[in-house]
Amino acid sequence: MPPRLNVFYLARSIAYRPKPQLQCRIQPAFRVQVPRCRFYSNEKDPPAADRSEKLESQPLGHVSEEAATMAEITGTEGPDLSKGTPVEEVVKDDKEAVEKLPKVMKDALKAKSSSSPPKGSRPYSTMTTQPGGGSGLDVGLVDFKPNTPAPGIAGVKFGLPTLPIPKDAHLKHRYDPVVDQVTNLLMRHGEKSVAQRNMSLILQHLRTSPIPTINPARPLIPGAPPPSHLPLNPVLYLVLAIDSVAPIIRIRSQKGAAGGGVALQIPVPLGQRQRRRTAMQWILTSASRRRNTGSGKGGFAQRVAQELIAVVEGRSSVWERRNAVHKLGVAARANVVLPRKR
Template sequence: MPPRLNTRTFARSIPLRSKPQVRWSARTATRFAPSQCRPYSDFTNSGANDRSKKIDAQPADHISEEAAKTAEIMGEQGPDMSKGTPVEEIVKGDKEAQDKLPKVMKDKLKAQGNAAPKGSRSYSTMTTQTGAGNGLDMGLVDVQAAIKTPQTPGLKFEMPTLPLPKDGHLKYRYDPVVEQVTNLIMQHGKKSVAQSNMALILQHLRTSPIPTINPAKPLLPGAPPPSHLPLNPILYLTLAIDSVAPLMRIRSQRGAAGGGVALQIPVPLGQRQRRRVAVEWILGAASKRRNVGSGKGSLAQRIAQEMVAVVEGRSGIWDRRNAIHKLGVAARANIVLPRKR
């Protein structure tokens, strides 16, 4: 059966409540007073407001007039204002105006343009080929041709003359001392960093003041004057290394005297070996120096300062070299010479 509907519920009244209305407070509109602007003035003295009579409102003088006034102030003779500016100067940079000039003035402008500039020569300094040979005539004596045709067929250039010069090879184009010092400075196989440090060392030697030589610790015989050393930094470097390089090394040999006592035997060193020992001493002394500056060039600066100290006789490497030489002279009796047959 369908559910029963209760009809009493429809008789109930549903309460309705009205929403409160929002009232806006009336505000007074802002009123602006009319501006007190006067479109006219009854002030009779209007000359004060006239800018046409002021100095800054006047047009600038012409360049000729300005030059004439400047010359008058300086007490010199300026341009003549009675004469006008030449037409050539007026149309100098105007191509269109030059095309409209008369033919006489056009010819005058062309003649001025073809004239030789001030300070130039009336003759040419270019090299010209001589009629007799293939050389260039430059006004010199015994000038040979810059380019020669190779006599060997199939070659663009002549074969090099043997023996090759020291700097003729790509791998040996640097000075041997510079190359050896660069290899000894190099760390972890970074050759470019060592070359940069070597360049800084040579620059420091070139810009350093003239060294003061100590007579008690003389340099190699035949050395140039001290004033010439900064002019040739490679010579400066070579002289510092060769002057302090030892002539020998001390080798300890056990059982040389027939017992267990080791004998000290002096062994002579070659030129490259001597330089290697000297550079190692210089690098060791430079590492103990106080770092004055900062940056990547601090090591190169310390090495260069140590080399300058070696040349001036202030370095402790001289005492180390003298000690080895004294020990070698004392131990020269331990040298066993080969027997003659």
């Protein structure tokens, strides 16, 4: 029986923030769903009911059920059990219960009782939305005008920042996390500026290269945008290529565990950053094996970009490498030591 009043829908308002972000990030293929809560009151029988055998020791149903049973006995019409009963209704005539209500509900009750229209008229409007502004209904857009100055707050020149503060507002996390990580992986001998130039060249190459053709035998991660969108969003292109070939496990060789001097191969799950790091290192290895066709500074960047395109198009040898690791992991899955169940 779903509750009549879903608490979650009430609490959720649309958090709308015009994000000043350069790139849009990959959305995960499936959204993390809010687990559907089951309340005790939702269940058909309270949990205590099935434990006790005796009828008299079983607890009574809640107020609505009780009322319904009473109504059934007396032959009158009770409350509809298919809908929940709001607390206000339950405590309507009970003074003592009203006093013990939480303060929020007490206030709400008080406000409701004194909700008679105000007398007299004001010379100004107290409406929050502009009358006749054409903006229509206020659909719960939070922080729509973030920069409105707060005149009442003293000592604040530019207004308060809107909360929550966006992720990239932090100085050290101002760039896309994948671009940051790949830049650091491209770096050699601590020359970060060179790595940044290479990163820029890679993104430029991805941006000017023709639309990739996806190999159906090598599917990209689910939820990937159509290939025609990729060159216009090179960061997404890069993330897609890396995440598509990223392995989900690595194989740890435990010495002596198998006996007879054989190492026991244990698959170990990888975190997201670890997965991307592994994938990028594979890509860089196979890019450095490519032939340099040009000359000058951009040679390596060009080869890496070509390799990334090859990954998306399913031509790269990195795919075989990933599949080999996964195959080995599946074969060795019996070696995984799980924590003992209690």
